[in-house]
Amino acid sequence: MSHHLPNKRKEKDKHKDSINIALAGNPNVGKSVIFNQLTGLSQTIGNWPGKTVEKMEGKLDFLGYHFNIVDLPGIYSLSTYTIEEIVSRAFIISEEVDLIINVIDATNLERNLFFTFQLLELNVPIILAMNQMDILHKRNIDLDFEKLEKIFKLPVLPVVAVHGVGVHQLLEKAIEMVIYHQPNLNNEKSGFEIPDLSVILSFGKEVENKINDLIKNISVDRKSVVNSHYPPRFIAIKLLENDEEINKIFENHESTLDTIQLADNFRKELEEIHGEDISTVISSEIYNNINKIVEQVLIIQSEKQTKKITLADKIDHLTTHSIWGYVILILVILGIYMFTFSIGNFFGGILDERYGIWSERIYSVYGKNLLGVKILWDGGVGGLIGAIGGVLVYVIPFFLIIEILQDSGYLPRAAFLMDRVMHTVGIHGKSIIPMILGFGCNVPACAGCRIMETEREKKISIALAHLFLALRQ
DSSP states (O other), X not given: OOOOOXXXXXXXXXXXXXXXXXXXXXXXXXXXXXXXXXXXXXXXXXXXXXXXXEXXXXXXXXXXXXXXXXXXXXXXXXXXXXXXXXXXXXXXXXXXXXXXXXXXXXXXXHHHHHHHHHHHTTTOOEEEEEEOHHHHHHTTEEEOHHHHHHHHSSOEEEOBGGGTBTHHHHHHHHHHHHTTTOOOSSSOOOOSOOOOHHHHOOOOHHHHHHHHHHHHHHHHTTTTSGGGOOOHHHHHHHHHTTOHHHHHHHHTOGGGHHHHHHHHHHHHHHHHHHSSOHHHHHHHHHHHHHHHHHXXXXXXXXXXXXXOOOHHHHHHHHHTOTTHHHHHHHHHHXXXXXXXXXXXXXXXXXXXXXXXXHHHHHHHHHOSSOHHIIIIIIIIIHHHHHHIIIIIHHHHXXXXXXXXXXXXXXXXXXXXXXXXXXXXXXXXXXXHHHHHHHHHOHHHHHHHGGGSSSHHHHHXXXXXXXXXXXXXX
């Protein structure tokens, strides 16, 4: 489904010329690919103020407008379990953002739309970018984009990020939403109509009644919590879920403490009715609605295709198998180091041999004891050859094979495979990635520990990376 930019370029001077966009979505959905396609080499990397979470920003000019784009950390929800979730949520509702591009893996709608529903609760202008449409088409499956737009009341665009397909259409739609729907220049959010989430998603009569009662309370206390920037419905849901960050907003104002108490009472009532904790109840309702939407928008073009098992499916099953998966993982790790040391020893040996031959020629002409020979040849050239032959010839093939494994999608499968094992020491399965890096070099291994979600997990992963390096030595 194509979206064309209306011919309103002459109206541009009446509006802002700079558009701030945040790319948000689950991990491994293609956000960074879209970011790189848009910004190219115009990128800056830093940390969020006072946080250890990486912040990637880029700039570009398109159709006469200046775009500032931020690639948010990949997260699965807008809870406050991790630092990434906290900074992403705060940034999304800040005045720094004009529009959110929610990048969705079209091949896994059920998982990705959970985050989309949470974004909708924040009442911010959103474009849904359905990425990896090429993979979906290979499976003889398509999406009904008109129906998706009708359901969400939002622009929904097909994208194939790796080939740049549909990427610039996202910017065209962003201009249309932010510039031409913007009511005035008083630093207000885009005038684009935000969909009524209650029409799309209902949590059931009992939960909705409690949410509405809390909204009434919040509306009374709104002057005290106006600086929170969160919509009342979002605040009400998060109070029910006992969200720490939202609770802090109310705890800082004595006049609003009764709202927290009311939320606590409602939570206990609902958990008694449903026999589950409130977060599970709300999540279940979201997934029920997602399943209904997926049934409406998925177009199966061939029934045979749904039964056909591809080679990729077979490989995926083997690499995550409860027995063969570990065998393959061991073979992959052994293969990495056999490849690395075979290549390294081969080129390192050639360099050592050539350096020996060149040294004999230098010594025969100038002698071994000449100060210049010792400084320039033995120290300078010898040190350079030693660094290349002793380090680079091993590091380059090692990270080349790691990059291939990452692009092939094997590393996330290795993380999934190791998840149960790693939980015995209190960390996530993806810590296997910095451990593998630790066999090659401890510096990138420690840097790679930033992917862990909590400070405790980062420290344990760093310690294990050091241990793996010690085992190699």
